[in-house]
Amino acid sequence: MIPDPDALDVVLWVVLPYIVLSLFVVGHVWRYRYDKFGWTTRSSQLYESRLLRVGSPLFHFGVLAVVLGHIGGLVIPKDWTGAIGVSEHAYHLMATGLGTIAGAATLAGLGILVYRRRTVGSVFSATTRNDKLMYVMLTVTLALGLSATVVSNIIGGGYDYRTTISPWFRSVFSLYPDPALMAGAPLLFRLHALSALLLFGVWPFTRLVHMLTAPLGYLTRPYIVYRSRDAQLGSRAPRRGWERT
Numbered sequence: 001m002i003p004d005p006d007a008l009d010v011v012l013w014v015v016l017p018y019i020v021l022s023l024f025v026v027g028h029v030w031r032y033r034y035d036k037f038g039w040t041t042r043s044s045q046l047y048e049s050r051l052l053r054v055g056s057p058l059f060h061f062g063v064l065a066v067v068l069g070h071i072g073g074l075v076i077p078k079d080w081t082g083a084i085g086v087s088e089h090a091y092h093l094m095a096t097g098l099g100t101i102a103g104a105a106t107l108a109g110l111g112i113l114v115y116r117r118r119t120v121g122s123v124f125s126a127t128t129r130n131d132k133l134m135y136v137m138l139t140v141t142l143a144l145g146l147s148a149t150v151v152s153n154i155i156g157g158g159y160d161y162r163t164t165i166s167p168w169f170r171s172v173f174s175l176y177p178d179p180a181l182m183a184g185a186p187l188l189f190r191l192h193a194l195s196a197l198l199l200f201g202v203w204p205f206t207r208l209v210h211m212l213t214a215p216l217g218y219l220t221r222p223y224i225v226y227r228s229r230d231a232q233l234g235s236r237a238p239r240r241g242w243e244r245t
Contacts, residue, residue, distance in 0.1 A: 005179040012194060013179035017172045020201045027204025028212070041210045044123045051116040058109025065102035066145075069095065074169045078162040088160070096153045103146035110139060134206040141195040148188035159186055165193065 005013070032039060045052055073095060081091055114135055117123050152159040168181035182190060203209070 005183045009179040009183045012190075013168065013182040014177045016194075016197055017177065020197045021172075023201045024203060028209065031204050031209060039209055039213065041207050042126065044117075044126055047122040047126070048116060048120045051112055051120075055109045055112030055116060058105050059113055060109070062102050062104075062106030062109055065098065066106055066142075069099050069102060073162060074166050077170075078160075078166070092153070092158065092160075096149060099149050100146065100154065103142060103149065107139070107142050107146060110135075110142065114139070130202075130206045133202065134208060137195065137199045137202065141192065141199050144188060144192040144195055148186070148192050151188055152186055159189070161185070161189060165189060 078088075082088070117127055117131075117135075164181045164185050168178055171178045171181070182193065185193075
């Protein structure tokens with residue numbers, strides 16, 4: 001039985017989502033207009049690459065699987081997967097197994113990246129306050145999500161979030177949010193959803209903005225021509241089209 005929402009539920013699951021959506025959209029527009037040169041990951045690969053080679057793939061491939069899993073679980077209605085022949089048991093096993101693996105890989109990769117950023121002096125010097133806030137919020141969100149999956153669906157008897165959290169998520173975008181759906185969800189799932197909302201609220205003001213861009217202009221931009229100032233260009237004659245001007 002779904003309990004009736006109180007005033008706090010209305011604030012958390014009706015008011016807050018629209019505040020976050022407004023911050024997310026307006027913040028990205030503002031950031032793109034006034035901080036184009038800051039719209040970057042501020043790569044630190046030149047400072048240290050050994051830990052980065054391990055942590056970065058773990059984190060990025062893991063978070064990609066996490067995002068795809070959330071899209072499948074929150075956006076696609078339960079009836080649709082049933083209509084194509086995916087039973088609830090099969091979906092539960094797949095979502096729990098793959099979700100746990102993806103979440104653990106993402107947290108492990110993030111742990112390596114945070115350790116690298118804290119222990120490598122040159123990388124730590126390039127870390128801003130926004131970066132530190134982003135890492136904390138990202139870690140909390142991932143840890144709560146993984147904990148909710150493990151506690152409810154592996155240790156516990158299972159929880160079908162597609163009957164409560166998923167309809168609430170879709171109701172926000174249909175402009176008819178139903179806070180009663182979230183009021184009946186387990187505490188860990190509510191904390192995970194709340195931490196995710198707060199993360200999306202600060203997203204436009206951190207390096208996470210790079211996830212919403214793709215370097216398409218790189219494919220069409222002109223070549224960068226480097227010219228030598230040395231009088232002697234080498235023992236070989238320059239190739240055609242590369243003569244010194």
